[in-house]
Amino acid sequence: MQGAMQSHTNLLQELVSPKRSPIEEPVLIIVAHPDDETIGIGAQLPRLSQAILIHVTDGAPLDLVDAHRAGFETASGYAAARRAELNSALRVGGSHSITRIGLNISDQETPFHLREITRSLKEIIGQFKPTHLFTHPYEGGHPDHDTIAFCVACASQEISPPPRIIEMAFYHRGARKLRTGHFLSSQCQGGGSHQRQPVWVATLGPAETERKAKMYSCFATQSNVLSAFPRDTECFRFAPKYDFSKTPHPGILHYETLRFSMNGARLCQLMEDAVRSRQPKEKASAF
Numbered sequence: 001m002q003g004a005m006q007s008h009t010n011l012l013q014e015l016v017s018p019k020r021s022p023i024e025e026p027v028l029i030i031v032a033h034p035d036d037e038t039i040g041i042g043a044q045l046p047r048l049s050q051a052i053l054i055h056v057t058d059g060a061p062l063d064l065v066d067a068h069r070a071g072f073e074t075a076s077g078y079a080a081a082r083r084a085e086l087n088s089a090l091r092v093g094g095s096h097s098i099t100r101i102g103l104n105i106s107d108q109e110t111p112f113h114l115r116e117i118t119r120s121l122k123e124i125i126g127q128f129k130p131t132h133l134f135t136h137p138y139e140g141g142h143p144d145h146d147t148i149a150f151c152v153a154c155a156s157q158e159i160s161p162p163p164r165i166i167e168m169a170f171y172h173r174g175a176r177k178l179r180t181g182h183f184l185s186s187q188c189q190g191g192g193s194h195q196r197q198p199v200w201v202a203t204l205g206p207a208e209t210e211r212k213a214k215m216y217s218c219f220a221t222q223s224n225v226l227s228a229f230p231r232d233t234e235c236f237r238f239a240p241k242y243d244f245s246k247t248p249h250p251g252i253l254h255y256e257t258l259r260f261s262m263n264g265a266r267l268c269q270l271m272e273d274a275v276r277s278r279q280p281k282e283k284a285s286a287f
Contacts, residue, residue: 011132012166012236015044016202026050028133028163030121030152032144033059033107034086035222038093038215039229040168041134041236043208045095052128054101056117056148058082061107065259070221075106081221089218093211108260110147111267114274117147121155125163133163138242139172139184140253143262150244150271169199169235171228173254181230183237184249197237204232244271 014023029051031037037045037053045051060067060079067078090096103120105113125133135152136145149167156162171180183199204212209232216226247253247264256263 165239
């Protein structure tokens with residue numbers, strides 16, 4: 001057990017080390033949308049020679065608001081544009097050859113596909129047997145992000161031995177405004193998580209910072225959103241054990257301030273319903 005814990009810690013030590021040596025072990029990067037990989041770990045993707053990149057959604061909401069704003073008439077057209085942007089970003093970021101898997105759920109629809117996503121992730125994790133996987137924290141930034149955190153936790157519990165889950169920093173509602181590139185403090189979290197997890201910060205050098213900026217620039221449809229994210233740091237932590245029957249933090253979640261139809265209480269109910277629909281022996285471990 002001590003050796004396994006040391007191995008887990010060593011990966012994060014390698015990731016944030018200024019030496020930037022290649023990381024040869026198999027890892028999965030499971031994110032909600034095209035561009036989330038760039039936000040979370042884009043500057044360091046070339047170091048992960050055995051990484052598998054999984055996008056759960058196609059980045060295109062069914063309501064067409066984002067599609068029309070970007071000049072597209074259909075969700076499929078918008079999804080194709082976001083896919084092309086991702087291709088460009090991975091190319092300029094030196095990761096064009098990374099293995100990719102898409103689950104092709106529509107953006108913002110993941111809460112209604114919890115069991116399907118969990119089954120798919122379980123199959124992928126079982127197939128590739130990563131020692132670690134990178135994903136979203138449960139922080140109320142976006143319902144798709146919180147859904148992925150839930151599905152990854154559930155799927156990983158059903159694998160023996162389970163991979164260690166590493167979270168990447170995205171965004172959440174801070175003091176009445178969006179806070180990007182940092183984790184929600186454990187002191188502020190609901191979700192039953194009061195575990196203090198150390199944050200590992202990779203301070204990016206000039207070449208890495210430029211690489212990340214170039215990757216961001218490829219996502220023309222997301223330029224307003226990405227302008228709020230840092231380019232010179234990438235932050236990581238081991239996932240705490242969440243209670244998904246509770247919202248990520250007290251008060252208003254970030255996505256509740258937007259036009260999304262989903263809210264925290266409803267998402268928690270959907271996640272609880274998904275757990276109840278599983279086999280009795282699995283119920284205790286899901287929350």
